[in-house]
Amino acid sequence: MATYDWIFDGLGLRQWCDGDGSGGSAPMSMADLMNQTGNAPERTIWDTPFPSMDALNDACASFPQSRELTRGLERGFLDIKDALSYVLDPLTQPLSWALQNALWLFQETPWWIMIPVLALVVLAISKSWKLVAFVAGSFAALAFIDYYDYAMQTLAIIFVCAVICVALGVPIGIAMSRSDRFQGGMIPVLDMLQTLPPFVYLIPLIFLFSVTEPKLYGIAIILYAIVPVIRLTNLGIRLVDKEVIEAADAFGMTKRQKLYGVQIPLALPNIMAGVNQTIMMSLAMVVIASLVSAPGLGVLVLRGIRNLELGVGLISGLGIVLLAVILDRSTKAALARVNAAQKH
Amino acid sequence: MADPKISIRNLYKIFGDDPQAALTHAKAGMHKDELLEAHRHVLGLRDINVDMQAGEITVVMGLSGSGKSTLIRHLNRLIEPTDGEVVIAGENIMDYSDAQLRALRRKQMSMVFQKFALLPHRTVLENAATPMIVDGEKRSAWEAEATKWLDRVGLQGQGPQYPHQLSGGMQQRVGIARALTSNSDIMLMDEAFSALDPLIRTDMQDLLLELQRELQKTVVFITHDLDEALKLADHLVILKDGEVVQQGEPQHILMHPNDPYIVDFISDINRARVLRARTVMRETTEDPGGLAGAVDENATLEDVIAKADGDTNLSFRVLRDDTMAGILSMTDVVKALVPTDAAEDGMRKAS
Structure with missing residues (x-):
């Protein structure tokens, strides 16, 4: 006798309930088992269960249990999986290719070329010798403790993912700034991407792609990190001074002239802030992505956890911090230069 | 006068959800406050007709x-009108x-x-x-x-x-x-x-x-x-x-x-500095004699008062392109300094 028998009796559904298999379809839960062995305790009003799927299943065996829900979702996903990967596989193949090549390039380039090149890049975007010295010093320190290869792997992955995030995110942000309706549709999606726990991204991806393919972690990182650059591009373009836009219109600029000549340049500080955030978030995700075979410092962190190698975990963690500081300072320096060029 | 360069004809602009519906009310004679109160639409412009030479x-x-x-x-259609025309050099730019x-x-x-x-x-x-x-x-x-x-x-x-x-x-x-x-x-x-x-x-x-x-x-x-x-x-x-x-x-x-x-x-402006001799003078080409001197038609009243040294008994000859166009008496000058009431009766006196 279950609490909610009366609902099905009242609705005259008793026959449907007992109809097929009489509870045989639903697997037995531990609680059911306990109830069967011991004497069912007397129920008081305090024990009244919420009319959940499981509680209703107790009363009526034909009613699905809640585990049917998750199982149904799983089955549904598995059903469309083949079709989905048939479409997604070739589409995302360039990502695998880019990641493999970047990893190869960053690792095969000897350190005595790589470190000076990185220093030059930092010099070009920041124009600050202090920062260059810091970056060169950091890489030298990482190399000295033999973490150079791992750091380069991480850097290669971030490089590819950040470039793709910007290449996709900026146009999406521009489209959002132009259409309120598109913005309204995108914001919930972006909110979800941003709040979904990073591990959750990995689950469907593991089903879709093979764990040995680089694009698996590439997609996870891009989905997680693309949000800020989209948001800030949209915001930046919407924040461009109305009067300047009006002036652009008044002098007969075309939409394209306005976009490239006025809106993007004036939104650049915000877009750069988005790029900075995107790089930081890819760095966070690259550690989690080591769970699905992403190489780099994250693997060492994972080793630290798995094998309880305290030293390895801590040092590689600090290495990630060092990379984060380098990337953050470099992009911030570039941002500051953009800001200085166009204060009002 | 030559054709105006810019001509604004019967221009209406109404801001709101349904400007066309509100337009009929505006055309029927509603003004800004009534339209806002009764129909929740903001009247931007109502029946504007201006010629610009x-x-x-x-x-x-x-x-x-x-x-x-x-x-x-x-005038350059940064804002679209609800109704009306803007004609520039003979062409209605609403058709552009x-x-x-x-x-x-x-x-x-x-x-x-x-x-x-x-x-x-x-x-x-x-x-x-x-x-x-x-x-x-x-x-x-x-x-x-x-x-x-x-x-x-x-x-x-x-x-x-x-x-x-x-x-x-x-x-x-x-x-x-x-x-x-x-x-x-x-x-x-x-x-x-x-x-x-x-x-x-x-x-x-x-x-x-x-x-x-x-x-x-x-x-x-x-x-x-x-x-x-x-x-x-x-x-x-x-x-x-x-x-x-x-x-x-x-x-x-x-x-x-x-x-x-x-x-x-x-009412608050300095009329002596703004008003000009030609505005206040009595038009005539005859010289009645006894004039204290000559002023240009575009001289401000301030200039004239300075020239008369404050003496209200004087009169001046007003010159347009160096020929006489009228006579300006200092009494008229002083009178012109008092703000004018509105032309129609029942208007509030400027304080």
Whole structure:
């Protein structure tokens, strides 16, 4: 006798309930088992269960249990999986290719070329010798403790993912700034991407792609990190001074002239802030992505956890911090230069 | 008079969810307050008819919310009207396609903005050359032209600077140079000098008058400042709540205001400095004798009072192009200094 028998009796559904298999379809839960062995305790009003799927299943065996829900979702996903990967596989193949090549390039380039090149890049975007010295010093320190290869792997992955995030995110942000309706549709999606726990991204991806393919972690990182650059591009373009836009219109600029000549340049500080955030978030995700075979410092962190190698975990963690500081300072320096060029 | 360069006909602008429905009410005679109360629509402009002559400065004056900035944006269709026509050089620009409209904005019109609206990431020279760059001209062409106009507005050698490195007055000079570089006939100035401090504003007004004497453009100038309006206007249009209350020659409006709103408006100004001899004089070509001297028709009453040394018994001969056009008695001069009531009865006395 279950609490909610009366609902099905009242609705005259008793026959449907007992109809097929009489509870045989639903697997037995531990609680059911306990109830069967011991004497069912007397129920008081305090024990009244919420009319959940499981509680209703107790009363009526034909009613699905809640585990049917998750199982149904799983089955549904598995059903469309083949079709989905048939479409997604070739589409995302360039990502695998880019990641493999970047990893190869960053690792095969000897350190005595790589470190000076990185220093030059930092010099070009920041124009600050202090920062260059810091970056060169950091890489030298990482190399000295033999973490150079791992750091380069991480850097290669971030490089590819950040470039793709910007290449996709900026146009999406521009489209959002132009259409309120598109913005309204995108914001919930972006909110979800941003709040979904990073591990959750990995689950469907593991089903879709093979764990040995680089694009698996590439997609996870891009989905997680693309949000800020989209948001800030949209915001930046919407924040461009109305009067300047009006002036652009008044002098007969075309939409394209306005976009490239006025809106993007004036939104650049915000877009750069988005790029900075995107790089930081890819760095966070690259550690989690080591769970699905992403190489780099994250693997060492994972080793630290798995094998309880305290030293390895801590040092590689600090290495990630060092990379984060380098990337953050470099992009911030570039941002500051953009800001200085166009204060009002 | 020749055909007007710009002619605004029966222009209506209503802001709200359903402007067409509200338009019928406005056309039936509803005014701004009633329309807002009864139909929740804001009346921007109501039945505007203004002719602007080529080569003149037309000043549109009104307080905030009177619709003056809305009006000027209809001239290049930055704002679309709810109803009515804007005819420029004989063509109704409401019929223009996007491409025609762009051509109009590039070739025939230029605009100067209250907050300058310069592109902060471009140099002063590039800003001044904006109209030509937009039009796809070569650097060699726009560089010379923009430099010429920058020099003309008094910004010699400032080309390589960025706008934020200049003061407000200098930035607006760049704004004016930018408008001039387009070599368009029509110049729209939206409260162009309102953001500047008073001394610089006077400088800029003088600069505009000087350029106008030289270039003879059709200028539409928006302002909320009556002194500025009187100083610049050949034709003055006064707006209130989206409607034209009075328009005409500024001197005429000063002497014959037809609305208590205008009486209020003009009660605070220094009439001696604004009114001119020709406005107050009695027209005649006969010399009655006993005149104390001659003044030019464009002399302000202040000049005349100074010349008479305050003596109210004197009369002067008024000269137009060195021939006599009328007689100005000091009694009339003093009388003219008392603010006029509105032409119709029952109007509130200006205090």
